[in-house]
Amino acid sequence: MSTEDSLVEIPRSDWTKLRDLYVHRDTDPQGFLCINNFIKWVEIEPELKVSFLSLNGDWQSDGTFVITLGWNTYKKHLFFNTLSDKLDRVTKALECLKSFEDEYIFYGFGSRFMPVVDHIGSKYCTTKALFFVENVWYTASKELVDSFTIQVPPGITLRNVNLEDAETINEIWPHRAPGSIEFVRSLIKYNMNLGAYDDNGKLVAWCLRLPIGSLGLLQVLESHKRLGLGSLMVKSMAKKISGSGDQVLAPVVTKNTASRCMFEKLGFRAIDNTYWAH
Incomplete structure (x- = not known):
């Protein structure tokens, strides 16, 4: 890195212009849907700790950007x-960010950027190696989603997730970490989501939408498994996302063969791998 290189804030007035450069990259994990996500979040919460950054002030030439989201x-x-x-x-x-060891999570990047993250890890993470979680990156066409039928079992109601249920979701989430409840609350507050509630008003299954625009945090309580609620959540959320005009995407941990089989049985198609690294 030369001493002249620096990150320059992209003004909020230019965020939509950056987004529109990626209008044909709507299956990129960090493309159109990701940029649009934060534009919407800031409309709801102007004080959100999100920064759009460019190298030396130039994002127009090749769309290169970095977004940081603070908690x-x-x-x-x-x-x-x-x-x-x-x-x-x-x-x-x-x-230019330099401080990687304990500060950042590389969030859902595509496989073509693995050499970049490997380089950053080897150069700046000197006391701890980066830990990677590999996911299969699935998509579903609009035609497939339109063909989904929604049959809700007796005693179950589908509706938006209550904010007070964030603790339940975070507690069961396999990738929870200190402070991750803040992230879960934001997904419920700012993004479309779906919960399955029983007759007592208890949340028994859910699917949220991640900042990269995809399905995420899909979970069914142990007491309600084998009732088809996982597939129901996926199909119902896919219809909500597709109905808004967006591409339907989903990362599934590569080692989670049961979940991958469910998505593939529904007709989702693998198009890439995505990675989380910290």
């Missing part, structure tokens, strides 16, 4: 992308 009690989330086939500018942009 009060949780590690910062890091999003980045470039329209260029070359990865040198996005690498330089990330190098």
Whole structure:
């Protein structure tokens, strides 16, 4: 990295212009849907700790950007992308952040950026190696989603998740961490979501939408498994997302063969791998 390289804030007035550069990259984990997500979040919460950054002030030439999302009690989330086939500018942009060891989670990046993250990890994470979680990146066409039929079992009601149920969701989430309740609450407050509630008003299954625009945090309580609620959540959330005009996407942990089988049985198609690293 030369001493001249620096990250420059992209003004909020230009965020939609950056987003529109990615209008044809709606299956990128950190493309159109991701940028649009934070535009919407800031409309709801103007004081949100989100920064859109560019290398030396130039994002127009090749769409290279870095987005950081800060939390009060949780590690910062890091999003980045470039329209260029070359990865040198996005690498330089990330190098400008420098502090990676305990500060950032690389959030859901596509497989083509693995060399970039490997480089950052080897250069800046000197006391701890980066830990990677690999996911299969699935998509569902609009035609497939339109064909889904929704049959809700007796005694179950589908509706938006109550904010007070965030603790239940976080407690069961396999990837929870200190402070992650703050992240879960934000997904409930700012993004479309879906919960299955029993006759007593208890949340028994749910599916949220991640900042990268995909389905996420899909879970069914042990007491209500084998009732088809997992598939019901996926199909119902897919219809909500597709109905809004967005591409339907889902990351599924590669080792989670049961979940992958469910998505593939529904007709979802694998198009890439995505990774979380911290």
